[in-house]
Amino acid sequence: xxDMQSTAAMPRARASSETVLRTRDLVKRYxxxxxxxxxxxxxxxxxxxxxxGPNGAGKTTTIRMALGLITPTSGSVEILGQDVVxxxxxxxxxxxxxxxxxxxxxxxxxxDNLRAVGAILGGVSNQRIEEVLSxxxxxxxxxxxxxxxxxxxxxxxxxxxxLLNDPDLLVLDEPAxxxxxxxxxxxxxxxxQLAAQGKTVFISSHVLAEVQQICTRxxxxxxGRLVTESTVxxxxxxxxxFIVRVENPTAALAQIQRQPWGxxxxxxxxxxxxxxxxxxxxxxxxxxLVEAGFYPDQxxxxxxxxxxxxxxxxxxxxxxxx
Amino acid sequence: xASATLTTASAPETLKPSFLGVLRGEWFKALHQRLTWIGAxxxxxxxxxxxxxxxxxxSVKTALLGSYAGSYLNTVVQRxxxxxxxxxxxxxxxxxxxxxxxxxxxxxxxxxxxxxVGRVQLLAAKLVTILGLALIPLVSYxxxxxxxxxxxxxxxxxTSRVFNALPTSFWSDTWLYVGxxxxxxxxxxxxxxxxxxxxxxxxxxxxxxxxxxxxxxIGNTFLALIAGFTHQQFWANISxxxxxxLLNSLPAVLVPLHTMTVPTKEGGVRTVQVAAETLGxxxxxxxxxxxxxxxxxxxxxxxxxxxxGLTWRRDVLE
Numbered sequence: 001x002x003d004m005q006s007t008a009a010m011p012r013a014r015a016s017s018e019t020v021l022r023t024r025d026l027v028k029r030y031x032x033x034x035x036x037x038x039x040x041x042x043x044x045x046x047x048x049x050x051x052x053g054p055n056g057a058g059k060t061t062t063i064r065m066a067l068g069l070i071t072p073t074s075g076s077v078e079i080l081g082q083d084v085v086x087x088x089x090x091x092x093x094x095x096x097x098x099x100x101x102x103x104x105x106x107x108x109x110x111x112d113n114l115r116a117v118g119a120i121l122g123g124v125s126n127q128r129i130e131e132v133l134s135x136x137x138x139x140x141x142x143x144x145x146x147x148x149x150x151x152x153x154x155x156x157x158x159x160x161x162x163l164l165n166d167p168d169l170l171v172l173d174e175p176a177x178x179x180x181x182x183x184x185x186x187x188x189x190x191x192x193q194l195a196a197q198g199k200t201v202f203i204s205s206h207v208l209a210e211v212q213q214i215c216t217r218x219x220x221x222x223x224g225r226l227v228t229e230s231t232v233x234x235x236x237x238x239x240x241x242f243i244v245r246v247e248n249p250t251a252a253l254a255q256i257q258r259q260p261w262g263x264x265x266x267x268x269x270x271x272x273x274x275x276x277x278x279x280x281x282x283x284x285x286x287x288x289l290v291e292a293g294f295y296p297d298q299x300x301x302x303x304x305x306x307x308x309x310x311x312x313x314x315x316x317x318x319x320x321x322x
Numbered sequence: 323x324a325s326a327t328l329t330t331a332s333a334p335e336t337l338k339p340s341f342l343g344v345l346r347g348e349w350f351k352a353l354h355q356r357l358t359w360i361g362a363x364x365x366x367x368x369x370x371x372x373x374x375x376x377x378x379x380x381s382v383k384t385a386l387l388g389s390y391a392g393s394y395l396n397t398v399v400q401r402x403x404x405x406x407x408x409x410x411x412x413x414x415x416x417x418x419x420x421x422x423x424x425x426x427x428x429x430x431x432x433x434x435x436x437x438x439v440g441r442v443q444l445l446a447a448k449l450v451t452i453l454g455l456a457l458i459p460l461v462s463y464x465x466x467x468x469x470x471x472x473x474x475x476x477x478x479x480x481t482s483r484v485f486n487a488l489p490t491s492f493w494s495d496t497w498l499y500v501g502x503x504x505x506x507x508x509x510x511x512x513x514x515x516x517x518x519x520x521x522x523x524x525x526x527x528x529x530x531x532x533x534x535x536x537x538x539x540i541g542n543t544f545l546a547l548i549a550g551f552t553h554q555q556f557w558a559n560i561s562x563x564x565x566x567x568l569l570n571s572l573p574a575v576l577v578p579l580h581t582m583t584v585p586t587k588e589g590g591v592r593t594v595q596v597a598a599e600t601l602g603x604x605x606x607x608x609x610x611x612x613x614x615x616x617x618x619x620x621x622x623x624x625x626x627x628x629x630x631g632l633t634w635r636r637d638v639l640e
Contacts, residue, residue, distance in 0.1 A: 064432075064637075064638070064639075067435070068436065068438070069432055069435055069436060069637065069639075070637035070638065070639070071637060088438050088440070089438045089439075089440065090338070090438070092437055092438030093338050093339060093437055095436065095437075097432075097436045100429075101429070103429035103430045103431075103433055105351060105354075105430060106428070107354065107356070108351070108354050112350075112354060115350065116347050116350050116351050116354075117347070117433060117434075117437075119343060119346040119347040119350050120339050120343050120346070120434055120437065120439065121339055121343065121437060122338075122339065122340060122342075122343040122346075161433060165437070
């Protein structure tokens with residue numbers, strides 16, 4: 001038994017080399033339009049894997065193919081080494097999923113929703129139902145009709161349903177939807193706890209700051225294609241910029257932009273220069289500015305956030321990959 | 323969530339949904355719907371209304387104490403069964419649309435399917451659930467029919483001995499009649515299932531299901547008009563291929579004619595051969611029971627083919 005209070009000190013994940021979810025040349029076409037186009041993904045056991053992309057990038061289509069809800073046009077999806085299309089009855093019972101908005105029977109209580117799913121799965125004890133209800137903080141409201149629940153409570157119940165069968169792979173589409181800040185923190189702790197137990201968590205989310213905090217690796221897709229797949233650190237490292245405050249920023253910017261390393265430099269609305277540095281080193285930037293007659297008041301290095309990476313790779317989410 | 327603990331002690335071993343499990347889940351969900359219960363109760367409503375109307379009729383005592391009491395009671399029971407057939411149909415349309423359509427509409431179908439339950443397996447489980455749920459009101463209705471008829475007949479006649487006059491073929495005819503209700507129920511369930519699967523929504527399913535039988539009952543009348551205007555038998559013949567009229571008239575062709583004693587204007591009685599009670603439009607041409615059964619079976623196969631075929635082929639986008 002693991003106490004959730006102690007999860008802050010827990011290692012982020014115990015990822016292993018075993019691939020839990022794998023897609024190979026996965027394609028889904030609707031008519032001539034490819035929703036997913038040759039997608040290759042490898043998600044390993046114990047990872048919290050972030051799956052990112054702008055609206056319409058093909059995230060939900062990929063998830064639906066992974067869960068056997070829609071059939072790929074070509075390519076394959078494997079879960080725990082078995083093809084989902086061929087062995088859906090063997091592999092999908094080992095998956096828990098929350099896709100988009102939680103789908104619930106509004107006329108039943110939260111507990112009865114779990115009992116209904118438990119009846120289908122078979123072998124789900126009342127103790128397990130109590131446990132997942134407590135886990136998501138719905139024990140006190142379990143007998144109330146779901147129709148009376150807030151969006152956040154419905155989201156929690158959706159997570160409880162996903163956890164009911166103690167899945168090896170948990171697929172969550174926008175898990176933070178409707179959760180208040182405390183709920184988001186609790187959800188984050190829960191997911192870390194699950195990953196520490198060797199569960200694999202696959203998250204699709206628009207809340208990139210949240211993904212950056214929790215995910216061990218991320219994949220970014222756009223127009224149905226994989227743009228990049230890497231650790232969060234791997235994506236953000238080396239893509240930062242220097243923030244420079246000087247007395248005459250316009251003139252300084254002009255000098256910087258004449259340099260090959262500074263061609264992309266820009267001035268923001270606050271009169272602050274955002275630039276790269278010679279050899280990527282701050283000290284060389286300082287020397288350059290001083291030699292050019294600009295004595296900087298402040299030079300700081302700002303690492304690129306996942307959001308910056310996302311916007312850079314998806315060209316501001318407008319559908320064009322750079 | 324903060325105070326919770328996560329343990330794997332009570333976690334189930336790897337689960338694999340079985341057909342029985344899916345059936346159990348569907349049964350559980352359907353029984354928790356108020357519509358199921360309210361619909362089942364409301365669908366019986368017309369029978370007590372009919373019996374109240376009967377009791378209020380001054381001639382009922384004369385009929386029950388007369389020499390044709392047996393025939394009269396036989397007709398009363400068959401009229402109750404006719405009402406059962408029609409109104410259980412409405413109930414089954416609502417139930418079928420709800421059990422199949424709600425999962426599409428609320429998106430809950432993806433919870434079940436993403437656990438490894440097959441689409442066809444799920445639809446089959448839903449249909450078995452609906453049929454099971456349909457049998458409970460049917461049996462209850464039959465019991466109530468007999469109890470109410472017995473009570474009303476005894477009260478109106480002042481003695482229960484009136485039931486001794488029932489014709490010897492009463493029970494066999496009644497069971498055949500119940501058989502036609504069962505056939506009608508299966509056809510209605512499959513029709514509503516096909517409509518709901520096609521539209522993947524409760525509104526579409528309910529609209530089509532509710533319009534289907536009125537449409538072919540009214541269509542039957544139009545066919546008669548066209549046949550009258552054009553003097554072409556072809557149009558009248560089509561009426562023998564419409565599901566509604568076929569189901570309406572099925573008792574009349576399956577249940578043997580029975581001899582009924584009826585009063586004459588002169589105060590005497592005479593015997594006549596009477597077909598079973600029916601309600602609604604009937605085909606304008608005569609065919610034997612085999613034609614009826616084969617045509618109804620074909621309709622059922624088409625409905626089932628549509629429902630299962632589309633379910634099997636289509637992606638779940640809800």
